[in-house]
Amino acid sequence: MYRDIVTTAKSFYRMTMVLPSFRLGCLLGTLSGRITKMAVDSLGVDGSDFQVRLDNDLTGGVLLSAVTISSYLNLRRSGFEVSALRYEDLVARPLDMCRLILEFCHLPVSLAELAVKAFDVDSQRNSRLSKSVIGHLKEPQLTTQKKTNLNKLLKKYGMPLIGEPGIIEGTISCS
Numbered sequence: 001m002y003r004d005i006v007t008t009a010k011s012f013y014r015m016t017m018v019l020p021s022f023r024l025g026c027l028l029g030t031l032s033g034r035i036t037k038m039a040v041d042s043l044g045v046d047g048s049d050f051q052v053r054l055d056n057d058l059t060g061g062v063l064l065s066a067v068t069i070s071s072y073l074n075l076r077r078s079g080f081e082v083s084a085l086r087y088e089d090l091v092a093r094p095l096d097m098c099r100l101i102l103e104f105c106h107l108p109v110s111l112a113e114l115a116v117k118a119f120d121v122d123s124q125r126n127s128r129l130s131k132s133v134i135g136h137l138k139e140p141q142l143t144t145q146k147k148t149n150l151n152k153l154l155k156k157y158g159m160p161l162i163g164e165p166g167i168i169e170g171t172i173s174c175s
Helices: 007-018 021-027 033-043 058-075 089-094 094-104 109-118 144-156
Strands: none
Touching: 007 021, 007 058, 007 144, 021 033, 021 058, 033 058, 058 144, 089 094, 094 109
16 A cells, blocks of 8 residues: 655654654754665665665655665566555545445455454554554655655656655456
């Protein structure tokens, strides 16, 4: 599952505000791209292509999205039968999307209504990442300069630019 790139970046930023090790990593990442390379390496992915200095408070989230989507696309191109889905589609049409997901997974479509009810529960409710904890934290703003810098990064990784439809190859959709 993926989400609008700016929304993801803002959410990642808020998450770093409550997870000290992530916050430290982002602060150190402002000094050198070697930090981001090491962080991506720790995910089990070669971080050489993702050695980027975190020049603003949204870069970390954009970079995380680039790593994730790049890995997904590599799996597809290697012949794995995987598909993505957009969070925004799931929120806009939860029942229809749950039916499609269950169908894709060869599971009973009759479970779709039960699946939709699960969205009413905060899956992080008893953690530092709960909506009640990070939901009130201030998000960084997307300025023109940040947008320009982030779009350069997105272009480097062959991803949709900010302001363009962000539909990734192989996305399951109702439309």
